[in-house]
Amino acid sequence: MIEAGHFAAFLALALSLAQGVLGLRGERRTAGLLAVTAFGLMALSFLTIVNAFVTSDFSVALVANNSHTLKPMVYKIAGAWGNHEGSMAMWCLVTVGFGAAAAAMMRTGRELFEARALGVQGLLATGSLAYLLLASSPYLRLDPAPFQGAGLNPLLQDPALAIHPPMLYLGYVGYSFVFALAAAGLMEGRIDRVWAREARGWSLAAFAPLTFGIALGSYWAYYELGWGGWWFWDPVENASLMPWLIGAALLHSVVVTEKREGFAAWTALLAVLAFLFSILGAFLVRSGVLTSVHAFAVDPERGTLLLTGLLVYGGFALGLFALRAPKLEGGKAWTLLSREGALMANNVVLIVATLTVLLGTLFPLIAEAFGRTISVGEPYFNLTFVPILALILILLPVVQGWAWGKADLKGWLRWAVGGAALVLLFVLLGVGPLDIPAGAAFGLAVGVWLVGGALWELKRRAITPGRVFKLPLRVWSMTLAHVGLGLFVIGAVVETTGRYEATLALPEGGSGEVAGWTITLDEVRSIEGPNWYADRAVLTARNAGQTATLTPMKRFYPAASMPTTETAIHKTGTGDLYAALGEQRDVDGEARWVFRIYYNPLVDLLFAGVTLIGLAGLIGLWPSRRTAKPAEA
Amino acid sequence: MRARTRRLYTFGIAALLVLGAAVLAFFALRENANLFYTPEVLAENGLPQPGREVKVGGWVEPGTLTYADDGATMQFTVIDNSPSTITVRFTGVAPDLFREGQGVVATGSFDQAGTFTARQLLAKHDENYQPRELKPLEAGG
Numbered sequence A: 001m002i003e004a005g006h007f008a009a010f011l012a013l014a015l016s017l018a019q020g021v022l023g024l025r026g027e028r029r030t031a032g033l034l035a036v037t038a039f040g041l042m043a044l045s046f047l048t049i050v051n052a053f054v055t056s057d058f059s060v061a062l063v064a065n066n067s068h069t070l071k072p073m074v075y076k077i078a079g080a081w082g083n084h085e086g087s088m089a090m091w092c093l094v095t096v097g098f099g100a101a102a103a104a105m106m107r108t109g110r111e112l113f114e115a116r117a118l119g120v121q122g123l124l125a126t127g128s129l130a131y132l133l134l135a136s137s138p139y140l141r142l143d144p145a146p147f148q149g150a151g152l153n154p155l156l157q158d159p160a161l162a163i164h165p166p167m168l169y170l171g172y173v174g175y176s177f178v179f180a181l182a183a184a185g186l187m188e189g190r191i192d193r194v195w196a197r198e199a200r201g202w203s204l205a206a207f208a209p210l211t212f213g214i215a216l217g218s219y220w221a222y223y224e225l226g227w228g229g230w231w232f233w234d235p236v237e238n239a240s241l242m243p244w245l246i247g248a249a250l251l252h253s254v255v256v257t258e259k260r261e262g263f264a265a266w267t268a269l270l271a272v273l274a275f276l277f278s279i280l281g282a283f284l285v286r287s288g289v290l291t292s293v294h295a296f297a298v299d300p301e302r303g304t305l306l307l308t309g310l311l312v313y314g315g316f317a318l319g320l321f322a323l324r325a326p327k328l329e330g331g332k333a334w335t336l337l338s339r340e341g342a343l344m345a346n347n348v349v350l351i352v353a354t355l356t357v358l359l360g361t362l363f364p365l366i367a368e369a370f371g372r373t374i375s376v377g378e379p380y381f382n383l384t385f386v387p388i389l390a391l392i393l394i395l396l397p398v399v400q401g402w403a404w405g406k407a408d409l410k411g412w413l414r415w416a417v418g419g420a421a422l423v424l425l426f427v428l429l430g431v432g433p434l435d436i437p438a439g440a441a442f443g444l445a446v447g448v449w450l451v452g453g454a455l456w457e458l459k460r461r462a463i464t465p466g467r468v469f470k471l472p473l474r475v476w477s478m479t480l481a482h483v484g485l486g487l488f489v490i491g492a493v494v495e496t497t498g499r500y501e502a503t504l505a506l507p508e509g510g511s512g513e514v515a516g517w518t519i520t521l522d523e524v525r526s527i528e529g530p531n532w533y534a535d536r537a538v539l540t541a542r543n544a545g546q547t548a549t550l551t552p553m554k555r556f557y558p559a560a561s562m563p564t565t566e567t568a569i570h571k572t573g574t575g576d577l578y579a580a581l582g583e584q585r586d587v588d589g590e591a592r593w594v595f596r597i598y599y600n601p602l603v604d605l606l607f608a609g610v611t612l613i614g615l616a617g618l619i620g621l622w623p624s625r626r627t628a629k630p631a632e633a
Numbered sequence B: 001m002r003a004r005t006r007r008l009y010t011f012g013i014a015a016l017l018v019l020g021a022a023v024l025a026f027f028a029l030r031e032n033a034n035l036f037y038t039p040e041v042l043a044e045n046g047l048p049q050p051g052r053e054v055k056v057g058g059w060v061e062p063g064t065l066t067y068a069d070d071g072a073t074m075q076f077t078v079i080d081n082s083p084s085t086i087t088v089r090f091t092g093v094a095p096d097l098f099r100e101g102q103g104v105v106a107t108g109s110f111d112q113a114g115t116f117t118a119r120q121l122l123a124k125h126d127e128n129y130q131p132r133e134l135k136p137l138e139a140g141g
Helices: A001-024 A026-054 A061-066 A074-080 A084-105 A111-137 A159-188 A193-223 A234-261 A265-288 A300-327 A340-367 A376-384 A383-401 A412-434 A438-461 A465-470 A473-498 A601-621 B003-032 B039-045 B133-139
Strands: A375-377 A500-507 A511-514 A515-530 A533-543 A548-549 A553-557 A562-566 A570-573 A576-585 A590-601 B035-038 B054-060 B067-069 B073-080 B086-090 B103-110 B116-123
Touching: A001 A026, A001 A084, A001 A111, A001 A300, A001 B133, A026 A074, A026 A084, A026 A553, A026 B067, A061 A084, A061 A590, A074 A084, A084 A111, A084 A159, A084 A562, A111 A159, A111 A300, A159 A193, A159 A234, A159 A300, A193 A265, A193 A601, A234 A265, A234 B039, A265 A300, A265 A562, A265 B067, A340 A383, A340 B003, A376 A383, A376 A548, A376 A570, A383 A412, A383 A473, A383 A590, A412 A438, A412 A553, A438 A465, A438 A576, A473 A590, A473 A601, A500 A511, A500 A515, A515 B035, A533 A576, A548 A570, A553 A576, A562 A576, A562 B035, A570 A590, A570 B054, A576 A601, B003 B035, B035 B039, B039 B054, B054 B086, B086 B133
Parallel strands: B035 B054, B086 B116
Antiparallel strands: A375 B035, A500 A590, A511 A515, A515 A533, A533 A548, A533 A553, A553 A562, A570 A576, A576 A590, B054 B073, B054 B103, B067 B073, B073 B086, B103 B116
């Protein structure tokens, strides 16, 4: 079976190469057919890998190294991409998948342009398929086959993490087609309205799953690692944040190209960078050049190959850009105080923020070159990334109503007074009844400002309340994304500044106090699951009439001889009461169990906000009546 | 506004922002980049400024793990291939693979007396992963 898959992948490689060559020569129809066929073959190939996992075929080396007969079926399937080789196969599948989808769905009326975009996509697919087949083949056999597999890393046996990689890859690899569109547009020397309409759709198609992927990863880290936090500024996390930030900049810039034919060169550059940063992310995660708290199979040799790929793609695209960008048309005239100016400010800030993340992520490497071992942690990012990003968050509600070309500034005083009043209100509330730090009060004000501003803009565009639901979907998409951003800011600020944590070491029957809750340890019992056994603690938490039972676990997976922490979370309505079970300690002859208890206020609001941003991306993808028609040539 | 003037303003604003970010980043890195100390490095370079966040790493010396605060706080000694040691205190749940004799990396700060209070402990993650800072130690040992 797996040999059939191996063969299919080789065929897909050959077809992708042909798609690349013929596409670049302008044969739209043939390139499209090749893309669809390559996708069919790669899908077949991927299914043989999944099948090997489902049937626990341990003669396949990948399955023997990463699966186990006792594993639940859903994790057998997810195990197919829970490792380097399998995830690279998925990367290839998504790459050819976007090619096939583009072949079927592109409607610009420009045959040569579409053919070239498919051609570039074919070459990108050729690159990743060659990497898959030569450097990280999932199709290798073992002889003799072992009787049992080594099991999937137990940390990864989790529902959120089963769908986290596919989502993330849809995002990362989705930008490959945006890259292809930019390359094709630059070859033609036309980055205009028609180009932008196409590019905007594909950017959203990458941005929405990337947002969900990051949210899932963050949520997983929150409840599975047992550290109570949701973002650690770890290199692996930063690797996914950087393409997201550039993708967000691109979504704002491509609108100017679509509506005013402005920012053409800049938009093309961002389209290229989004994918280059995705590959950079893969390189940082897979090469092991940086210390990460998240477990990944690393291999320096593969890192070198990825870096080579990055340089080749980057060199090609940036070279093309340098050659063609100066010849692009400038679009309609605008002044600084206009929607164009506002979107430009948005872009500059997002890119500078991305650069601070890049610097913080790579700085340990730079320092190591000078012989010093250092790491860069959360304080650095809080001091650079956060205030820089705050700049646009504060400006957003004011400038989002500005007109194209030249803004009418009549209402600016009202905004200034409203904003100042809001900040003052929260700072007063902060030092007064709420008793929170000034930074937190300011953060809250920004969050409310964003949500209010987004709703205000919706109302302004609708003119009368009755017409709100007749507004185009893309206005709704924008509003929801900005409301989501505001909710995220409120949740993040409240969670970060209001988090309460404590460590309790309790004997059975003992109790302790955390954040107003009395926590009693009723018992600790041994239980057994399909492929693990565990110590399971039963905690009773009481707070002013409220009672909750928390059952955190410490699991042990014999196949991987590895323990994991299963946290228990009680939703109080305004936050999470969160318990993680630690080890048993022998204190003065008495057995005590260690617990880490957290109270995380409004943490759900933060995840809801990010989810809303992802959903807004999906809504933006929905074709509206006006753009559904085939565009004129 | 003429395109040239506008471009001038645009670049001006962008340059200002980049400059501001660079200054921020410079100070943030100077204050917040965590240096890594092994017992040997500590003996050579002396104690860092008390309260400043740094990382220490090495092996947990067998037989030195004790508990305080009714068991919530643990204390142990970190060693490497040198005669010097570092005493580490940590309140919280130890990582799953934390053991005496195993490698550990702790983030936190020293006090005046040279005791290290850890905010976070990292141990070997699984069979295939361990904190990068420990690799040279392992190779040397």
